[in-house]
Amino acid sequence: MKSRFQGMRALATGIATGALTAFWGASAFAGDLIGQPTDGAIGMQPGVTPLKHDAIFFHNAILLPIITAITLFVAALLLWCIFRFNKRRNPVPARWSHNTPLEVAWTLVPVLILVVIAVFSFRLLFEYHDMPKPYMTVKATGYQWYWGYEYPDQKIPEFVSNLLPEDQAKAKGVPYRLAATQPLVVPVNRTVQVLVTGADVIHAFAVPAFGVIMDAVPGRVNSTWFKVDRIGTYYGSCRELCGVDHAFMPIEVKVVSQADFDAWVASKKGPAPAATPTTKTAVANAAGGSNTPAATPAQASMAGATPSPTPAPKAPATY
Numbered sequence: 001m002k003s004r005f006q007g008m009r010a011l012a013t014g015i016a017t018g019a020l021t022a023f024w025g026a027s028a029f030a031g032d033l034i035g036q037p038t039d040g041a042i043g044m045q046p047g048v049t050p051l052k053h054d055a056i057f058f059h060n061a062i063l064l065p066i067i068t069a070i071t072l073f074v075a076a077l078l079l080w081c082i083f084r085f086n087k088r089r090n091p092v093p094a095r096w097s098h099n100t101p102l103e104v105a106w107t108l109v110p111v112l113i114l115v116v117i118a119v120f121s122f123r124l125l126f127e128y129h130d131m132p133k134p135y136m137t138v139k140a141t142g143y144q145w146y147w148g149y150e151y152p153d154q155k156i157p158e159f160v161s162n163l164l165p166e167d168q169a170k171a172k173g174v175p176y177r178l179a180a181t182q183p184l185v186v187p188v189n190r191t192v193q194v195l196v197t198g199a200d201v202i203h204a205f206a207v208p209a210f211g212v213i214m215d216a217v218p219g220r221v222n223s224t225w226f227k228v229d230r231i232g233t234y235y236g237s238c239r240e241l242c243g244v245d246h247a248f249m250p251i252e253v254k255v256v257s258q259a260d261f262d263a264w265v266a267s268k269k270g271p272a273p274a275a276t277p278t279t280k281t282a283v284a285n286a287a288g289g290s291n292t293p294a295a296t297p298a299q300a301s302m303a304g305a306t307p308s309p310t311p312a313p314k315a316p317a318t319y
């Protein structure tokens with residue numbers, strides 16, 4: 001009997017150890033892809049900005065241990081009550097009520113736990129709020145259902161970033177539904193301010209590897225920032241249900257060296273000088289290849305964007 005019990009205990013220990021190893025192993029050692037989701041991964045995408053590094057620290061070092069400790073403590077209390085104070089083992093229950101020290105403790109301890117969480121939480125919130133002096137600003141406008149990017153500092157008018165079609169994504173070996181026709185290009189190790197707005201309905205600009213998510217609200221300009229510490233391609237998506245093609249408006253950010261960025265800016269400006277901002281936008285849109293044109297002038301002016309001519313959209317916007 002004893003040996004059978006020991007065998008079961010060994011089995012249980014084995015299962016628990018295996019599960020824990022699988023859990024922590026998957027999250028810590030799986031070699032998660034950078035800038036995109038990884039199949040079977042647990043936890044958040046690896047970060048490439050100070051904000052995301054600190055958000056991961058807040059989650060893994062502060063929240064997760066507290067949640068685990070509370071869960072284990074409450075489970076142990078429950079089990080203890082079930083086994084120690086059931087009717088059979090405790091036929092005559094005590095009749096007292098109120099225990100002042102205990103009540104003070106179970107009021108104060110949760111308050112202190114919340115204060116600890118709040119201290120770290122506010123530090124992170126302030127960090128998101130306190131943007132360093134930005135090197136440049138980009139404006140991201142959410143449309144049904146694509147993104148428009150504009151570089152006011154570099155005088156690059158808005159261009160359209162669409163979902164890269166499946167055949168092209170396969171041919172290029174990039175993830176379908178994450179890759180875009182024209183990425184947002186930014187330099188590495190530079191603070192980039194992102195002004196986010198929506199042209200029709202509420203969208204949201206989110207790039208998990210940057211730890212950035214910001215609502216794109218029509219008639220309002222929100223601001224967020226990131227400073228990416230390594231060159232690469234990072235994917236995000238719209239994070240606010242915005243209509244039938246909500247899942248088909250990816251965000252692709254290419255982080256490049258300063259020299260590559262300068263070259264890209266020069267290529268974006270193009271050799272052909274444009275007489276008016278309107279024609280400039282049209283030239284940029286035409287040069288982009290498979291572009292869905294920008295929104296109607298009414299939508300564009302709502303979002304404060306440069307009005308552009310209105311060729312027929314790929315997927316006509318319905319409201």
Ligand SMILES: [Cu+2]
Pocket residue numbers: 142143145202203204238239240241242246249
């Ligand atoms: Cu959207």
